[in-house]
Amino acid sequence: MSEFQDLLAAQNISKSFLGFKALDDVSFSVRAGEIHALLGENGAGKSTLIKILTGVYKADSGVIVVKGTPVTVRDTQHAQQLGIGTVYQEVNLLPNLTVAENIYIGRQPKRFGFVDTRKMQADAKALLAQYDIHIDVAAQLSSFSVAVQQLIAIARAVDMSGSVLILDEPTASLDRHEVELLFGVMRKLKARGLGIVFITHFLDQVYAVSDRITVLRNGKLVGTRDTASLPKVELVSMMLGRTLAAATEHGRRSAPASIEREITFKGVGRARSIEPFDLSIGAGEVVGVAGLLGSGRTETARLMFGIDLPDSGAVSIDGKPAKITSPREAVHFGFGLCPEDRKLDGIIGDLSVRENIALALQARKGWLKRMSTHEQTELADRFVKALDIRTTDIEKPVKLLSGGNQQKVILARWLATSPRFLILDEPTRGIDVGAHAEIIQLINRLCDEGLALLVISSEIEEIVAYSTRVRVLRDRVHVGELKGDEISTANIVRAIAAEGSSEAAE
């Protein structure tokens, strides 16, 4: 190993935010001439680590070593001087400037005190030619596609820094052809001796291009391995923190014998969001949706609920075709959605428990028919009791409740509209263990009462615990469905890793 020189190494980095440990004793290194994939689910600490490497944050403890010398990265400019260049997911260039200005801003060549535009454009042209990009560098950046902008950003970062390149989800908005173009550039840079840190959610891309893989989970280092010797199943287990051996339990329930009141989605899909999928769900069913971050889980929910409009496909309810073009219509059909980020999309923190619960029902009734405070109180009291929402007072602002109780308030809000189909996106994220179990119980109870539920979760054991069927998503495609006895942690992990056929034989 010692013949490889670490271009950049972070040793034993820890970082806390308000007592929350975002990074806990994490070490990470990039060698010259390698592409190192940095993986982890949401909240694993990837972006915190990158921000520490690029001087945006200061580590609480630990050392950053650049080419053998310990350094303190003062800010982003200093990181660039140290040779660390970063290209963020959202291309951080200036669309209103020309391509050449974007590449050279802040260091434009000067002649007699003025910017030498001609030389700058010639330089830009020559620089981009190295990447086989032949475009009009005097044109505005915004006139080019995202992929070209991405490559321009990379060209700029490499030109400025030139030893380590950090690519934060560069492929998120690119199509397949563009991704190939990008990989070509990455391999070329690797051959030139650059160290590249590659952050992505697409496992296929990790295997296509990376040499080593580092996995973070909950702010801790899970491990660094050579890509060639790491099977996909093991990688998924590292990311999700599940060992295959430990998981043998089966689905608790099977689908009800006769499925009535069915809601069917046929060929529903949206370009750049999720490939067309078929799904039907009936009363008394819980369909679990499993997949890694960015696999299209939330996108599926958004399409179903009419937040995003599908490009293709049709929906039918009880055999009759239905058109859902907005969440409002979805609510009208008896749908409900508890979104992933409840702080952002779900609760209204300053309103009271009562008001939050009454919101959806009021919206459905129409604003003209106001619910009296008395009605609202009755409603809120009923659900506070039914769902065991722990609050001292239904007039308390929701933001003062714990995460689990906030989640229950959102649930109550939808249940108040007596829906037939409820979509729960990560219902247990960020809530404590006790509340966790209660939410799972609640899901089971709602299912028994005849509700159709679609539950998205990163917690595979949890999905196993309540699902009658499990949908598995990978890279924005619905790749499979597990039923009855097939539902187990091991099978789900295998399906996510897409090695079901080869590994199932073990």
Add this chain to the structure above:
Amino acid sequence: MSSRLLPFYATLALFLVAYAICVFQFPNMLSTRVVGNLLTDNAFLGIAAVGMTFVILSGGIDLSVGSVIGFTGVLIAVLIGWYGVHPLAAFAIALAISTAFGALMGVIIHYLDVPAFIVTLAGMFLARGMAFVITTDSIPINHEFYSTLAGLYYRMPGGGRLTLIGGLMVLVFIAGIILAHFTRFGSYVYAIGGNKTSAELMGVPVARATIGIYALSGFLSGLSGIVFSLYTSAGYSLSAVGVELDTIAAVVIGGTLLTGGVGLVAGTFIGVLIQGLIQTYIVFDGTLSSWWTKIVVGLLLFAFIALQRLLVVISTRKAAAATSHSKE
């Protein structure tokens, strides 16, 4: 690029057509006399508008312009009239104070991260208040050198007079164009207006540039104040009220996007001339109330903001189409 510059071309075409109509109706308007007066009468507005162009290009706003003009005028009048300071020294003092004032607002805007609107609104009250503190009277300026300056002009062919202040405005516009398009500072202004966060990440010295932008606006407001006092030969604390709004109007009519990042200094020049042209027309007509200037400017503003909005919508559509087709 061309679609972004459309508002500028639209303004230019509008000016030419309007001027042609004026000339058709009043053939006398096609003379260097009218041109000379147009430049002289709008010199203070034009100079301040150059500063405003930089501020708006960077995505900010400067509401203190009119007050600083008024304050500078009073300060100069008092320095020359009461204390016998030489006009050149008075100019230097006035420019130093107005530049420092602008720079200070830039510092507050950047480091305290307060919206420019609020900071410059405070600046507006402060500068106006200081003018009143000095004196509430109108102070005439009687100084030999001063009168010489005010009387300086270059006789253009056809008998028009290009006065010192009219010429100064043209020079300021030329300097502004060079600063905007041929210096690093100019590219920083556009960069900050395009996206401040990106600009910072890309290594643009945002702090220095922001302070520079407001200092420049302060300096040009001060210069505009000097020009205004030469124009009126007096300093009065109530003068130039609301001029900042006229400059904003000139900048927007000149094709600069109010949200920043897109626009030309040359466009502002046309914007100023259009306002001047309307006033000239009213003078020639003789029956119209001068308030028609405001009405026409108001209508033009609406039209140009609508046009810009339309262009933004079209260009985002185009960008979306370009992405989905994704070919260099």
